[in-house]
Amino acid sequence: MVKALVARGATAELSVEDVELPEPAAGEVRVRVRAAGVCHSDLSMINGTVSPEFPLVLGHEAAGVVIAAGAGVTRVAVGDHVAINWSPACRECWFCRRGEPWLCVTAEGVSSRPRGRLADGTPAHVTLGVGALAEEVVVGERALITLPRQLPLAEAALMGCAVLTGVGAVRNTAGVGPGESVVVLGLGGVGLSAVAGARLAGADPIIAVDVSPEKEGLARACGATEFLLSDKGLPKAIRSLTGGRGADHVFECVGRAATIRTAWQSARRGGNCVVVGMGARDDMVSFSALEVFHFARSLTSSVYGSADADHDVPLIAAAALDGSLDLGALVTHRISLADVPEAFERMRRGEGARSLVLFD
Structure with missing residues (x-):
């Protein structure tokens, strides 16, 4: 026993x-x-x-x-x-x-x-x-x-x-390169691992986002260069830190439709939005046909990194x-x-x- x-x-x-x-x-x-x-x-x-x-x-x-x-x-x-x-x-x-x-x-x-x-x-x-x-x-x-x-x-x-999921999402799914901008939404174990993976990849800036201000110390210890609290103005705040464009790569590590939508809006035109969090089957997220065409962003999930x-x-x-x-x-x-x-x-x-x- x-x-x-x-x-x-x-x-x-x-x-x-x-x-x-x-x-x-x-x-x-x-x-x-x-x-x-x-x-x-x-x-x-x-x-x-x-x-x-x-x-x-x-x-x-x-x-x-x-x-x-x-x-x-x-x-x-x-x-x-x-x-x-x-x-x-x-x-x-x-x-x-x-x-x-x-x-x-x-x-x-x-x-x-x-x-x-x-x-x-x-x-x-x-x-x-x-x-x-x-x-x-x-x-x-x-x-x-x-x-x-x-x-x-x-x-x-x-x-x-x-760690395999978070670092893998950065390294394998997104293929983040040196000097590319990264945003990570949600700073649990997987999200912080994604932050650490972004530092390993040489990303800059690395913007960590959470609803809790207490996560800032953890995020910076893992490699974040910036920390933002999640609110309605988040995409605008992210654009202000990325030359007005939005981030090259945004990792959603929460698994909720609202956060996925925010991650999508925080990526630059032609940028990459990666859903790492596992959400509920009835939590629906929507995009207009025009924005999908206009922004030329990619949206993908990362299964097990x-x-x-x-x-x-x-x-x-x-x-x-x-x-x-x-x-x-x-x-x-x-x-x-x-x-x-x-x-x-x-x-x-x-x-x-x-x-x-x-x-x-």
Whole structure:
């Protein structure tokens, strides 16, 4: 049995419970989790945005140490330090063969998978096939990426989702270059990672935007050169900082129609608007046919940072090791499993950045 954070329903209170995980089958690996991030996607599992199966072990962003491996495992070995990739590519479907592993069909539409049992014998499900808010997880070997031993496992947990998504949106989806102007709307863990990614890319200026003035210090620590509060005059304020044109690249990291609309209006003519936040299916955004033609802006989404985790996570790890990427700047709270409900409340209030669950 391992301790895990369990949701028994969309409206039920969260609880730390005993969960019995299966032994690793062929091609599977058991990992002792050292740290796990509390992600907005975990909140989406219980607030109605997506519809997983319950009871559900929450969590999908983590790093840890391999403690057991099933038959035929060759990718990792017992004792390896690993980051968990919640969307491992199959390398065989049409999207993977086309070089778009972030769109792999094996993860499309999957919010939970069956794995293990609760102490009372009830079959359990795990978030995105992982269930990382737990002392241990059992995952397929393709979901693991080996990490350098000198990289602290606590902050390394963020590379499996927030950092890969935010940095990937800048590097892979938008292809931001040196000297290009960047705006990031929404400064949670992913948004701050996008700010850090913009600094890595050499963008200038880097304009960070949030509804909370308390986010300014976090934004500047991650690389923002300017900070603005979100209000009705935001597009005009952004134009004043970008030669009157608007930004070359605007990243929407909230997932709301109103914010997407603001991001679109903040991009220059011919600029790029990238939606990183996951929104609700009934939250509609509209554009006039004339403005779509006239402004010649591009509008796209960035799914999992348009990243190939096997390629991109080692690059992010190298940046963390050489000091060009400060993973610790993304963490504002280091907590226990029992503290996750309060972390969700902070998330709802827009407070802080990443909360990180630490295990012994």
